[in-house]
Amino acid sequence: MGDRLNNLFHLVLLVAVALLVGFLSTRYGFVHDISRAQRLSLGAESKALLESMKGPVEIVSYARPQGNLRKTIGDFIARYERVKPDLSLRFVDPDADPNAMREAGVQIDGEIELRFNGRSERLKELSEGALSGALLRLSRARERLVAFLEGEGERKPDGVANADFGQFGETLRQRGIRVLNLALSTTRRVPDNVDLLVIANPRVALPGPAALELVDYIERGGNLLWFIEPDENSGLDALAEALSIRVLPGVIVDGSGQAFGIQDPSFVAVNRYTGHPALAGFDLGTLFPQxxxxxxxxxxxxxxxxxxxxxxQSWNETGHIPKAGEPAADVRYDGKDGEIAGPLDFGFAITRLSPRPGAREQRVAVIGDGDFLSNSYLGNGGNRELGTRLFDWLLADDALIAIPERSAEDRHLDLSETTLAILSFGFLLGLPILLAGSGLWIWRRRRRR
Known part of the structure; x- marks a missing residue:
């Protein structure tokens, strides 16, 4: 009787402990990453970033309820929620209101929007580098001021015409960058509080005083982004000389675009980039018209x-400029009239020690195309991300450009054909024969007992 009571007591105690553990598991959680290189947990940079962010972060994912996409996103965001409890995630079905999603600019299933301190940013990639980088940009302590030159027919950062930068200007505003138009004809001088000046393809030559002010702005240590187009008569020869830049004649023609389905040879597609810090880890294709x-x-x-x-396979075509749909075979390099065989540079990042007090480096980027950020071509490949990376670098927000991804060590095995044949024979024939033989031996041994 005593043994029965003792067994019953232990059974009740075991059940009570199991129920208690189950109850506590709903109140408290414990997660331990046992993966190689801790690649299923956030890195030290991301954890430090989350701990420094004061205030709630809202993440909205425009993912359909069908399939496992929501679960994948939820499991990934959970890594951030464990570090920052006031970070929340909610899902919106893009099929519930397609018109609203189209107006909001939602393009792909699972697109993510991050909101913090009244600002927001969109992501189309689910990775620690992309998400933490976006959070870092949203946590920017000081609003950056970017001025776009206007008055001579330049592209407008708030314009809706095909050639304007209206859509990209909105991207800059969502990233906490203040964008304004600057007419040197009225201000006469670039204000000292401007963090970056943008010259976006003037259609007519700038007046002499305005051109000289731009050179003076560079000499004072100002940061500059200059977009140049073919046969552009902007009156900025003195600025080009101050930057040690020369524009080659003609338009770049690149025959390699046919491999990407581009029929117009004057449209240059790029999918390999230099090792410049502004492009670290950037591997998206970009498109540059003429x-x-x-x-x-x-x-x-x-x-x-x-x-x-x-x-x-490129050169600067100085004679016949190809038209859209014209076969590349009809355009030939002849080595005359200043034509130079590729590869050719059409984007430079140039730096020097800054003459401004408190600034370490003066930064300038000169790009031989302004169309890639226009309303017409911004959605092509990685054009938008390339633009944001350029602005982050020019604004000296180097930490915002990229957070490195961590991956497991390479555990790939290279096996010869002989080794593969031995392994195949062993698993298909050797192992079954060994198991059958051992079973027969055990059976006969027991029969003899």
Whole structure:
């Protein structure tokens, strides 16, 4: 009787402990990452970022309820929620109101929007580098001021015309960057509080005083982004000389575009980039309609780094400019009239020590195409992300450009055909024979007992 009571007591105690553990598991959680290189957990950079962010973060995912996409996103965001409890995730079905989603700019299933301190940013990639980088940009302590030059027919950062930068201007505003138009005809001078000045393809030559003010702005240590188009008569020769830049004649023609389905040879597609920090980890394809080639003046007064290059199948066509749909075979390199065989640079990042007090480095980017950020071409490949990376670098927000991804060590095995044959024979024939033989031996041994 005593043993029965003792067994019953232990059974009741075991059930009570199991129920208690089950109850506590609903109140408290414990997660331990046992993967190689801790690649299923957030890195130290992301954890430090989340701990520094004061205030709630809202993440909205426009993912359909069908399939496992919501679960995949939820499991990934849970890594961030464990570090920052006031980070929340909610899902919106893009099929519930397609018109609203189209107006909001939602393009793919699972697209993510991050909201923090009244600002927001969109992501189409689910990775720690992309998500933490976006959070870092939203946590920018000081609003950056970017001025777009206007008055001579430049592209407008708030314009809706095909050639304007209206859509990209909205992207900058969502990333906490203040965008304004600057007319030197009225201000006469670039304000000292401007963090970056953008010259976006003037259609007519700037007046002499305005052109001289731009050179003076550079000499004072100002940061600049200059977009150049073919046959552009902007009256900025003095600025080009101050930057040690020369624009080559003609338009870049690149025959490698046919491999990407591009029939117009004057449209340059790029999917390989230089090792510049602004493009670290960037591997998306970008498209540039009719870019112009750039070269350095010798000796340069700046430190030059190439940003964008055409392929070896390219040259600067100075004669016949190809039209859309024209076969590339009809356009030939003849080596005359200043035509130079590729690869050709059409994007430079140039730096020097800044003369401004408190600033370490002065940064300038010159791009031989302005169309890639226009309303017409912004949605092509990685054009938008390339633009945001350029602005982050020019604004000296280097930490915002990328957070490195961590991956497991390479555990791939390279086996010879002989080794594979031995393994195949062993698993298909050897192992079954061994198991059958051992079973027969055990059976006969027991029969003899």
């Amino acid at each position: 870019p112009v080639a750039l070269a350095q003046l010798a000796p340069p007064r700046w430190d030059f780094k190439s940003l964008l290059q055409s392929s070896q």
